[in-house]
Amino acid sequence: MAYNNNILETIDMIEKENLDIRTLTLGISLLDCIDSNIDRSCDKVYNKLTTVAKNLVPEADRIETEFGIPIVNKRLAVTPISILGSATGEKNYLKFAKVLDKAAEDLNVDFVGGFSAIVPKGFSPGDLNLINSIPESLANTNRVMSSINLGTTKAGINMDAVRLMGDIIKKTAYLTKDNDSIGCTKLVVFCNAVDDNPFMAGAFQGITQPDTTLSVGVSGPGVVQEALKKMQGEPIQDLAEEIKRIAFKITRAGQLIGTRVANRLNVNFGIIDLSLAPTPDIGDSVGRILEEFGLEHTGGPGTTACLAILNDAVKKGGLMAAKSVGGLSGAFIPVSEDEGMIEAASLGHLTIDKLEAMTAVCSVGIDMVAIPGDTEASIISGLIADEAAIGMVNSKTTAVRIIPVYGKHEGDYAEFGGLLGRAPIMRINNSDCKMFINRGGFIPAPVHSFKN
Amino acid sequence: MKAIITVLGRDKPGIIFHVSEILYKVNANIVDLDQTVLEDKFFSMILVADIDEINCDYNDLKDKMDQLGKKINLQIKVQQEDIFNAMYSV
Missing domain, CATH: 3.20.70.20 (Anaerobic Ribonucleotide-triphosphate Reductase Large Chain)
Structure with a gap:
């Protein structure tokens, strides 16, 4: 055979x-x-x-x-x-x-x-x-x-x-x-939310969509990690190539399964979201992939560059494998849902500031990050404004899913269970931004939005 | 439609007999088979069976193989061929 x-x-x-x-x-x-x-x-x-x-x-x-x-x-x-x-x-x-x-x-x-x-x-x-x-x-x-x-x-x-x-x-x-x-x-x-995102918490059926569509979110951080493990010392472009090959295979599986289910339900097949989505299980972590590139810990210097390579290679590999690509497509970095990120955050290597930088090059944003319960609302708003600005200026989706865990402080843990995982309560910069946030109004669209 | 049946685990007498017995009973036709034993210990078999004419439900065939796997302590997987074609060909 x-x-x-x-x-x-x-x-x-x-x-x-x-x-x-x-x-x-x-x-x-x-x-x-x-x-x-x-x-x-x-x-x-x-x-x-x-x-x-x-x-x-x-x-x-x-x-x-x-x-x-x-x-x-x-x-x-x-x-x-x-x-x-x-x-x-x-x-x-x-x-x-x-x-x-x-x-x-x-x-x-x-x-x-x-x-x-x-x-x-x-x-x-x-x-x-x-x-x-x-x-x-x-x-x-x-x-x-x-x-x-x-x-x-x-x-x-x-x-x-x-x-x-x-x-x-x-x-x-x-x-x-x-x-x-x-x-x-x-x-x-x-x-910049998308109308066809199959992943939670941000999925909704946008009004640009037909009556019913079935979309697929594929996964497989563990597969990428295992492949990179075997490539010690090899140049970066070869790692990118390997990630593309894996993303292709994974996406083809998603395309087949999505099409079959859509046919049987008699609904339109929508899109494949080519995102590497981690779970809290060992061997299912995006953080560990970044470390396979040669980082001691996710969150250290080099992290944003490695994430940029990963995100881009996943898209390139998946694009040819799927009939229609959409959603967020890239790599997710939800802290509480990723065993490698949980460890890096617990050890203090992964900070909210670094996560913010990482969101400039990956699928979404500050995701599943737990912060002290006594954090003021204006600080959370400030973080949302920063993330939204990164998304707006770079024409990409960004998001904030942050949990000010009531009664808990830096160094404690929040337990959500299942796919939502457990989150170390992370330090957040509490420098006051109330006067900025309370101004209200709107931030005008950037100059490159005027494309007509 | 073809099913790919993979059998992995410690070698022992009768593995092929047990697997093919089930396939014979459900009227599946073996069309290809590749089997090796690594280091005289580890048994590995990939078998392709035509399941168009089987006399039971696909799930029943899978259940029978699952039960056999548990009984003789081997990993037996039954998967439709399409998944491999999709993943490895353009």
Whole structure:
């Protein structure tokens, strides 16, 4: 047999190196569920989700058995709820969060994303109502994920939203204080959010999307790490080449599985997100890949350069392998979800300042970072403004998913469990930025946004 | 449709017999087989079977191989061929 080695290599990737399909995310438009009565709207939402996504989990499980590749998460992404909320005249959207949670539970999907609003240029009343409903909604649901897009390269940054989100994150932390402020792990603030992201907490079905789409998030940091381990002393361009080869193979697996499931569910196949997404398991870490390049610890000098190489090579390898690439595509650096990053942060090598620099060259941003619970809201807003500015100026997606863990201090740990992992509480620079944040208004779009 | 069956573990008598017995009973046809024993200890076999005409569900075949793997203490995986074609060819 000509392909014996390929078969054994694939099995090694799955058995020893944690190759998996990280998520199948079914995006469902809820535009046809808009109603002036919130209860009627919620009924429509429940009926649509439980009809369209009825077979998502059973079909994903079936495909997993057929190909022998684990599919870790099955998720839903829906139209930003602020749009549905606007029509109702209600001020509190908890009912929407609860119906999403119930549908997710009844369908046995892991998460549903889309408790979201898109506000780069300002708020509609529905956007504000949604944002103000976030703390209570995340405290009273388990599977609902929330995201706010408050800046784009084209529109600039809504600094009123930046200020508001600092408060909302603090309130969410307080309302979930008995569980290490876990509500904040389900809330992300974006600049340049994309309409087709399959990963949480930022997935939603943007209004540019069709009625239903199935998107795939592939994974496999362990596979990359093992390959680089065998390349001691070799020049950097050869490492980049090897990463491309692996990204190609992993993406092809994602393309096959996504297409098959989409066919069986009779929905459009959307995109493949070529992101290396870590988990807290040993051998599934993006931090450890960076260390394989030759760094003693992630976070030390050289980290940003290594991450830039990794991110670029993953994209290049995956692009040819997938029919349609989208989402965030690159490498994620969520601290609490990455065994190597947890260690580097615990030892003090990885700091928030370094993470901020790393976000200039990778997929997303300050992700799953726990900070002391007594951090002021304005400090969080300052961090959001910095991240959003990096995204806006560099025409890329950036995000902040930060957890001010109530009652905990630098050096303590927050335990979130499962894929969300555990997070060392990291030091944050508390130099006051209130006067800047309280100015409000907006940051004008950069000069290179005027491309017409 | 073809299934790739891989068997890995410590060598012992009867491995091929047990695997092919299951395939015979479900009416799968072995079309290719490659088997080696490394250092007189480690058994490795990759077997390609045509499963178009099998008389049971794909999952049942997989379950039977899982049970056999547990019984004789070997790792037996059943996967559809498409995954390997997708990953290693353009």
